Amino acid sequence: MIKVRVQSLGLDQSTQSPVVILQEEEGERVLPIWIGPAEASAIAMEMAGMKFPRPLTHDLFPLVIRGLGGTLTRVLITKVHDNTYFAELVITRGDEVFTVDARPSDSIAIALRTRAQLFTTDDLLTATTISMAPESDAGTVDLTGEPGSAGEGPQPGMNPEQLKEYLRNLDPEDLGRFNP
Structure with a gap:
């Protein structure tokens, strides 16, 4: 891992779908989900460090784990099947x-709250075969078919090879920031 x-x-x-970009700690490969x-x-x-007076759903789960005497030690992003990624909380x-x-x-939202480590497989990182450029201030990911873009974005029903091809063609400069 x-x-x-x-x-x-x-x-x-x-x-209009948000994309979370995971980057390997000791390298440049990324995993967009x-x-x-x-x-x-x-x-x-x-x-952003925003806190609310009452716990939201992703705040509540770490409280339950701690209340039961446990600790979330790591999150594993394990596989993708039919365009659906799978994870495990350890x-x-x-x-x-x-x-x-x-x-x-x-899992990622909870891991950030508990400072748990995130891991994925080499296969998932290799399947994307894109590298991230320095962060920009762009507010969106433009995947509309313009030159240099990745086309129309992932579509429901894509087979694994189509998704891999989409990710191979993904231009990192098309990735901007999500603003809630």
């Missing part, structure tokens, strides 16, 4: 280790 960090959030202009707006907001709020309590199946978007 390869340690990654949240590099940024972007917005796919063609689908299209996520929902609620999860993107949860990630963005934590990255929770320890004493000498016991539990893994819980979870969506990557929720």
